[in-house]
Amino acid sequence: METQYVYNMHVNAHGKVDRITKVRHAAWAAAQVGWTPPTSVPADAAHLFHACESGKGWQECMHFCTHDASFDAQAEPLKDIKSMHGYAEWMKGIAVVAMPGSRYVLNAQSFDPETSTATFFGTFHGTHTGHLHGFPAPTHKSMETQYVYNMHVNAHGKVDRITKVWHSAWAAAQVGWTPPTSIPIDAER
Numbered sequence: 001m002e003t004q005y006v007y008n009m010h011v012n013a014h015g016k017v018d019r020i021t022k023v024r025h026a027a028w029a030a031a032q033v034g035w036t037p038p039t040s041v042p043a044d045a046a047h048l049f050h051a052c053e054s055g056k057g058w059q060e061c062m063h064f065c066t067h068d069a070s071f072d073a074q075a076e077p078l079k080d081i082k083s084m085h086g087y088a089e090w091m092k093g094i095a096v097v098a099m100p101g102s103r104y105v106l107n108a109q110s111f112d113p114e115t116s117t118a119t120f121f122g123t124f125h126g127t128h129t130g131h132l133h134g135f136p137a138p139t140h141k142s143m144e145t146q147y148v149y150n151m152h153v154n155a156h157g158k159v160d161r162i163t164k165v166w167h168s169a170w171a172a173a174q175v176g177w178t179p180p181t182s183i184p185i186d187a188e189r
Helices: 024-032 041-051 058-064 084-098 167-175
Strands: 005-012 019-024 065-073 101-113 117-127 142-153 159-166
Touching: 041 058, 041 084, 041 101, 041 117, 041 142, 041 159, 058 065, 058 084, 065 084, 084 117, 117 167, 142 167
Parallel strands: 065 159
Antiparallel strands: 005 019, 101 117, 117 142, 142 159
């Protein structure tokens, strides 16, 4: 295999390389040796990620998952939420009410066709300026928190199970929510 690439290196004030980015055409290189290109993420999983993270709530998220899609997270504020419906409404409360103007960055995504699992790695940015029932008064502090979603996609292309991996205590501490707070939303939906 012969492939071209570029390294972009950032040198800090002390003359040391502190960041390297490699740019190459991975699909072209893989094709030269007969490797199969990565499988793309199913559209409904990608749409669900974006709808959820932008605070669209269940009314939008419901189009991309089964009506009984389950949700799981080992994170204190989410411990009682067991459905995608409940989680979509929780995110709507965070993104639209507690942190209006929040944003997110999709850092990476992948799909494993053998397990039918889509994975999304994101970073959420928000400032607590809004009043949300069950939360402390606005702290006007900001958070930048990373998380991962694992979404199982059924044979019809719909998400039927989602797991969130998130360090909620880290995020809560950034905005002064100690201890982490749960939103009293009907988690059984």
